[in-house]
Amino acid sequence: MIFILWVLIIYSSVLVSGEEVTSSSSSTLTTTSTSTPTPTPTATATSLTTTSVTTSSATTTTTSVTTSVTTSSSSSTSTSTSTSTTTTSTVSLEPIPTPSTIIDVLSSEPEFSYFLRVLQRQGMVPLLNELENVTLLAPINSAFVGTTGIDWENNALKRYVVNQKLLVGNLDKDERVFDTLYKVDKSTYYSIRVRPDLESLEYVIDEVASIVDEDISAKHQYSYIQGIDHLLPIKPTMCQELMNSTNSEISLFTKMFQLLFVDEEMVSEKSKSNKKKKKKKPKKDLPRILPKSCEEFLNGTQTILIPSNELVKQSLSELQLNYYLANDELDTYSSTTDSIDEVRHDIYNLLTNLMFSDLVVGKNGTGESRKSKYGISHKFELQKHHLTVDGVTSNSTHVFSNGAIHIFDANISFFEKLSIPVVEMIPRKALYALHYSNFVEELYFRSLDYLIDGSTAQQTVFLNLEDRDDAEDDDDDDNEITDVDVYISEPSIKSFSSRQNLLYQFVNSSFDLQDDVHILLDTKLCSHKRIGGCYKLKLSASHGTKTVTVNDDVRILNHLKIANDTSIFIANGEILPPTNLKHSLGDLISSGAVYRHLESIEIDRTSCLKTLEYINAFDLYSLDDNNKGYTIFLPCGTTKFKNLWTNLGLVQNYLKNNPKIHQSVMKGLFLEGLVYSDFNSSTKLSSLNGDSVLLEKSSVLETPNSLYYNNTALDVELNSDLLFSQGVIHVINEVLFPDSFEIPIEELIRTTFDSNFPDHFMWDIIKMYPNIHKSIVGKKPYSLLIPTAESLKDFNITTSFKDILKFVDLHLIPNEEVHKLLNCIDDTGYNNSVIRTNFSEGGLVCKHKPNTNKVMLQLHKLNGTSTESYSKDHEVVLLNHGCTKLYTGDNNTDSLSCVFLLQKPLNLEWFNEPKRGDNFLHVHLGWVSVGAGVILGLMLFGGIMVGLVFCLGKREKSSDKDDMESPRADSGFMSVLTDEDEFIPYDRGYETDVDVLRTETDALLPSHMKRKKKIRKPDYGSTTNSINGTNGSTTLPRDIGNIRSTLNRERNIPGY
Known part of the structure; x- marks a missing residue:
């Protein structure tokens, strides 16, 4: 009986074991496993065909099973089974109980022994026993190989506990993210990522561990165990990744992210070092307080979209990117x-x-719209296993411990596609991007913030590179000018306040640069009191806009377009408003040119200094404000001959003698009103004299650019304007006269008076003949050729000259002939035709020599019977001239008279025939030729004399003699020569100490007579160096015997 009962128990156990074999109805899988039967509730989308061998200590069974299983989440199972079984079994008397908890399963499986030991040591067993509906990621023993010394913590082990059921059978080809029991912060749990590996046909967790033992059930806790082959490293948080990222693909984004958290101490130091601490107009309050740390900023954020570097560059302009990275x-x-x-x-x-606050990865959170933390909704979808946001597909996904990051690298405008607003480059933000924040602060301090806050459109800003934030500022704070309307006194260079200087850097228009452009721009610096409008700024471009200048001397380094149709130009120098007239003219003289973009208009310093002298003499530097401004035509240009004031000739002398008229002429150069070089119409302006002046211009495209001043054409190049604080200056190469300007002929003649020769004044001679005098000053006047007073004296031309009337007629020119002479002087339109005089027999031919700028008048006989060639003696030099009115070059001289100053008079003797029999060839040499001949003759004579001196005065040099060998000139003793003496001196009749050194056989001959040398023995005993050889070795003294007994007088010998 007992035996039968025991058999029934075993049989029931076998039936229960058979009922717990489960599989999905829609997948096919072939496996061979040996395991302890455990309840495994599943809900799958796979078809399985299973061949199973189940072994216990009581039974050995071979089973072929075809199963259709439907399993619910509550683990209730309905099974229909058709089984054909052949069993050969040996039944054990003691069956093993089925594991029912997580710990039981781990204890029953040897491959989890090491992980179980870790759980026990860290006290995790009680926690696991209390959990339900969880999944334990259990590393198998091989996962611990080589991982000694791990510092396990309770919280760290919770990363292996997924807070929901994770069944491999429920997974598909899309990745998923699950939260664990590990808390990253107060509100966020540690996440793991599970995705399929299509190569190994396994599911991978966090890109590290593969699931090798799937879906082990712990039925009493409604939980599962997934065996993994590697330990799971602790993933960084999103803050740790973004603040310490080494991913070069997203370096621009991470840089922006990091710049959100600027060091507060550094900002505080910047605030303390800032010089301008007050603002007249504070900026608008910023919207919210910024987070102080990344953790504070990302609190509640689980998903971040990040564009790659290339995508950021495609989606933002260079200036916008520079702004975010400023x-x-x-x-x-x-x-x-x-x-x-x-x-x-x-x-x-x-x-x-x-x-985004929600976690959106793979199946998690996709398929619906979600709002960003800024409040804009975006559609998240999963297409072909990739995340798309508003149709933009992500390139890669990275899951971190507290969220996920999606990286995008599509070739699109990312922010525009996602309707994400980016910063608008209004002038203020553009200036911040270019690091001109101190310039912005200065604008706020001067209450000029309206120029850069985006409310002003179509403008251009000019910046000095030296105003950038990295430039050193050595200015003294105490000397800062804060009064907006303070003006510096006239002698000072500075004429405008700081606020006005800033306004001059803003132009009222925006434009696109083109090649070879010269434009004048209206700035925002306006003064109705000074110029009746706004000041101009000159801009020129050439070489395909590679070379751009402002006001001709400041080079533009860079230019860019920003929002509101605004442009910014960065220059390499200060862009200051025009200075006062005196300083502007001083700059002109010091530079010696009017700079015009890449070229310059040279000035004649001599003429210009003379002009400035006259301006100063007539107090024209100080101009009253007239609400119109001034246009000044400044005679400072270069001319072909001499300088422009000298070219006036006798007119200049007349002006010097008449200061009031001279002042009137100078005031005629100053017009009330503004006419710039781009003027392209006609207008009437008043000069300082009150005269009306008509200014006309047909087209700015003419070359040269001509501006007509009362029908006088002036070359005014485009953008050659010289700006000053009250108007504009145009440099011209002639002196302008009013149409009403006229010099009485008598006054013009008086300019030739020479006080050194008062008795030889031509006008005094003319006045002797009333008819001639009347014709000169009458309605049809004559022009005069007036020799210098000195030449009249030299030629003895006085009122008592016998042919004075003929002389005067020869020096009178009818006015209809004067234009020929004037054209010859100007070297324009002259054809070498004869100029008739009032003397019927003689005319003149004018010759202009450009290389010397000399004008010569050559005599031309009108009624001569003999043919006369060119004669050097029959010409005079024209020194100077002047006319009563301005000659316009139109050959019309009927209404004007001129006076021509000659170096010497025209000689009446030139009309006389040469004497009969005088056939001698006359050679006419000029003074230069004569002078050159004299100089050459003197040089030749001097050379000959020097040669004679050297030849005849050369004497042979005597040999140098030692002072001890040659007697002094004042010695009264006779010389005694030695054997080595080459030259024999005169014998003075007495023997001296020197004579002792000479042999008695030496003749007493004059010293200049050279004695014939003879071959001598070796110089034993010689007192001098050898002359027979080259050694000159020292020898013993020669024995001269006892000479004391032969001396006939006392000697001055030491020791005796």
Whole structure:
């Protein structure tokens, strides 16, 4: 009986074991396994065909099973089974109980022994026993190989506990993310990522561990165990990744992210070092307080969209990108705190558009719209296993411990496609991007913020590179000018306040640069009191806009377009408003040219200094404000001959003698009103004299660019304007006279008076003949050729000259002939025709020599019977001239008379026939030729004399003699020669100490007689060096015997 009962128990156990074999009805899988039967509720989308061998200590069974299983989440099972079984079994008397908890399963499987031991040591067993509906990721023993010394913590082990059921049978080809029991922060749990590996046909967790033992059930806890082959490393948080990222693919985004959290101490130091701490007009309050840390900023954020570097560059302009990265070099640029904060706020707005509170990865969170933290909705979808946001497909996904990051690298405008607003490059933000924050602060301080806050359109800003935040500023704070309307006194260079200087850097229009353009722009600096409008700024471009200048001397380095149809130009120098007249003219003289873009208009310094002298003499530097401005035509240009004031000739002398008229002429150069070089119409302006002046211009495209001043054409090149604080200056190469200007002929003649020769004044001679005098000053006047007073004296031309009437007639020229002479002087339109005089027998031919700028008048006999060739003696030099009115070059001289000053008079004797029999060839040499001949003759004579002196005065040099060998000139003793003496001196009749050294056989001959040399023995005993050889070795003294007994007088010998 007992035996039968035991058999029934075993049989029931076998039936239960058979009922717990489960599989999915829609997948096919072939496996061979050996395991302890455990309940495994599943809900799958796979078809399985299973061949199973189940072994216990009581039974050995071979079973072929075809099963259709439907399993619900509550683990209730309905099974229909058709089984054909052949069983050979040996039944054990003691069956093993089925594991029912997570710990039981781990204890029953040897491959989890090491992980179980870790759980026990860390006290995780009680926690696991209390859990339900979880999944334990259990590393098998091989996962611990080589991982000694791991510092396990309770919280770290919770990463292996998924807070929901994770069944491999429920997974598909799309990745998923699951939360664990590990808490990253107060509100966020550690996430793991599970995705299929299509190569190994396994599911991979966090790209590290593969699931090798799937879906092990712990039925009493409604939980599962997934065996994995590697330990799971702790993933960084999104903050750790973004703040310490080494991913070069997203370096621009991470840089922006990091710049949101600027060091507060650095910002505080910037605030303390900022010089301008007050603003007359504070900026608008920024929207919110910025987070101080990444953790604070990403609190509640689980998904971030990140564009790659290339996508950022495609989606943002270069200036926008520079703006977002403007705080990257705060140690280099002395940026203001306002600029730092504003850039941070704009970074904050951009980033919050890319952040989402929900976790969106794979199957998680896709298929619906979700709002960003900025409040804009975006559609998230999963297409072909890739995430798309508003149709933009992500390139890669990275899951971190507290969220996921999606990287996009599509060839599109990312922010525009996702309708994410980016910063608008209004002038203020553009200036921050270019690191001109201190310039912005200065504008706010001067209440000029309206120029850069985006409310002003179609303007251009000119910046000086030296005003950038990285430029050193050595100015003294105490000397800062803060009064907006303070003007510096006239002698000073500065004529405008700081506020006005800033206004001059803004132009009222925006334009596209073109090649070879010269334009005058209206700035925002206006003065109705001074010029009746706004000041101009000159801009020129050439070489395909590679070379751009402002006001001709400041080079533009860069230019760019920004929002509101605004342009920014960066220059390499200061862009200051025009200075006063005196300083502007001083700059003109010092530079010696009017700079015009890449070229310059040279000035004649001599003429210009003379002009400035006259301006100063007539007090024209100080001009009253007239609400119109002034246009000045300045005679400073270069001319072909001499200088422009000298070219006036006798007219200049007349002006010097008449200061009031001279002042009137100078005032005629100053017109009330503004006419710039781009003037292209006609207008009437008044000069300082009150005279009306008509200015006309047909076209600015003419070359040369001509401006007509009362029908006088002036070459005024485009953009050659010289700007000053009250108007504009045009440099011209002639002196302008009013149409009413006229010099009485008598006054013009008086300019030739020479006080050194008062008795030889031509006008006094003319006045002797009333008819001639009347004809000169009458309605049809004559022009005069007047020799210098000195030449009249030399030629003895006085009132008592016998042919004075003929002489005067020869020096009178009818006015209809004068234009020939004037054209010859100007070297324009002259054809060498004869100029008739009032003397019927003689005319003149004018010769202009351009190389010397000399005008010669040559006599031409009108009624001569003999043929006369060119004669050097029959010409005179024209020194100077002047006319009563301005000659316009139109050959019309009926209404004017001229006076021509000659170096010497025209000689009446030139009309006389040569004497009969005088056939001698006359050679006419000029003074230069004569002078050159004299100089050459003197040089030749001097050379001959020097040669004679050297030849005849040369004497042979005597040999140098030692002072001890040659007697002094004043010695009264006779010389005694030695054997080595070459020259024999005169014998003075007495023997001296020197004579002792000479042999008695030497003849007493004059010293200049050279004695014939003879071959001598070796110089034993010689007192001098050898002359027979080259050694000159020292020898012993020669024995001269006892000479004391032969001396006939006392000697001055030491020791005796």
